[in-house]
Amino acid sequence: MQRRFALLRSRMKSASLAGLILFSQAQPGYSGAVLYVSRYRLTTRRGYVLLPMDSEPILFVAGETQKVNARKVSFITDIRSSQKSWGMLGELISAVKNLNLEKSKIGIVNMNTMPYNDLKLLSEELSTITFCDATEFFDQVRWSKSEEELELLRETAKILDGAFLKILDILKAGVDEREVVGEVVKHLVRNGVDEMIILSAKGPSFSGHLGRPEHHRFSPGEHYIFSVEAQGPSGYWSQMVRFISFGPCDEEYRDLFLAAKEVLREGVETLLPGVRIRDVVKKMVHAAHQRGLKIGEWIGHGMGVDLGDNLDVVITNENEITEGMVITLHPHVQLPKSEKGITLGDTFAVTSKGAESLSSVEIEVYTV
Template identity: 25%
Template sequence: MENKKKVIEVLDKLGLDAVLVSDGYNMRYLSGFSGETGYLFISRNKSVIITDFRYTIQAKSESKDFEVVEISKGYMEPINELIASEQVKTLGFEDGSMIHRSFSGLKEKLHVEKLVPVNEELNDLRIIKTPYELECIRKAEEIGDIAFSKILDIIKPGMTELEVAAHIEFLMKTNGADKLSFDTIACSGINTSMPHATPSNKKIENGDFLTMDFGCKYNGYCSDMTRTIVVGKASDEQKKVYNTVLEAQLAALDYIKAGYQGKEIDKVARDIIYKAGYEGCFGHGLGHSVGLFIHESPRLSPTEEKVIRACMTETVEPGIYIEGFGGVRIEDLVQVTEDGHINFTKSDKKLIEL
């Protein structure tokens, strides 16, 4: 019940009687319940999962420390019963993950005096990863490494981007993945100039960059990695772009450790890319944390003032994207330590020419 203690600290800090949790990632983190529908009600005396018939057996199995309440006529009645029994006057809710319509329904139907937003307070509970979480993330990244090593034997000119993405996803799922962390990116040629290109029916040609950005979940925890290769022989300009990105990534990896602001780490890679003549070609942040959700806080970006601490996870993924030419991104996933990092991504980063 360590996580319950953390929630009680939030209640004390904000002067709340209870909190209503609706974000699926926070629900799983706090209770273990991985169902897709429901609420957690947590007060100082009660820990309750409120869900429907589809998930009650699952909730009882996954969340031994929580009472499970099955709804019959919607959520408001059982929530109000808990509010009454716990004499709740001030209730926390997750403003960052709730649409206006849902909030309006709570405000209209719940019998409380005050609703207080608590989104960042609950999200921040997940920032520092436990040994169990770090091991799940490491294992998920290991599955990605396996997929990358195997996809290199499959890729050939004439394959479509969609085929490459499908093979990567198959390889991850047949090597232990629960599901995908996000939709796989596999883009080639000039499509690599788009950081989040959607795989298409474009066929891979000799001389193409091929960028593959993919990840999977293991016990609910995400991985994330990117590798860019050349199918065929790389041109001098391709080599220059690739080696600049690699230099920037290696420098950031050498620099990263607990105690720096996210923007300080981002600057190390960004300065190298800009000084090489590619200012304006690196339009996203250097990285982000990874956990139950693929894009967690804190980030490595020009505006991130949060300090990076030990046992946080961060991606390190500089890139250069040139319209009409193509682009390169190289991404590793690391655990931050007091004096450096542990890199979970083992795949080679030298320029691969297939």
């Protein structure tokens, strides 16, 4: 945790910031800022952390229950609470004033997702402070994971591998998808997961676009795409997407699978420090078009303590890949004159020598 504070304060110093306010809400994809600096996962509503340049950080949560829970796990020892949003913000405003930061410049992380009234109140009560959006430099810090963080990500990936192997044990024609997903959820929860997203596509033929699991009894000759994203007990997310055939795989789908796997491989080989995100996308788009396939515009995202880590793998992303980044690639490809399509995916850690798959389950056509 001291490494994180040191990196953030170095960026704060460069930006002439006297403090940093980090905002999060208890929703996957938007909860990571507070978790990243405090180790506390919000259970409801929203929370803030104040990180001054020259004193200890303060965690602000809604309600006494969250305060009690935070004390059990948080690296931050100064934890303050209130039952009402105004009270929590009042605590934050009082802390800023008590630290004599009223005539300084303070950055706000996730400023564009803060409730309007929260930001309005801060601006009115602390009118002598210059507030600026500090989300970008916060993201730059959290994108590059330490070796300790990578080990925690590998732990989550191992749990997901176990979930997929569980599927192979119970999946067969005649079984309802809800039964399968129920067993997967039990496996995940038993291994410390409490946030997850399970998506799928199924049938003898489909576009490969993923949706919610449903009551569907599998039949021979069908195909199944299974995707699971989960936040492990350490708070770090990972994802895997695999393809399953009920009996011998349709020849056209096998060819489509092999083409999609090559498109994914082209992207993985481009995940190198110094390469721009957009160039990974261009490489994968070119690989798909070379094989006569359509490909979706959103090809992946980052992973960390936030689902997506506020890093989209899209052609407009100019950010450079850095060592320690963790990126999920999940290309969706489709035959141009057919409804047949497929999605494959895995999560990778960027090293100086290339990309390391966090999953030990091979990407292949699994037959049940």
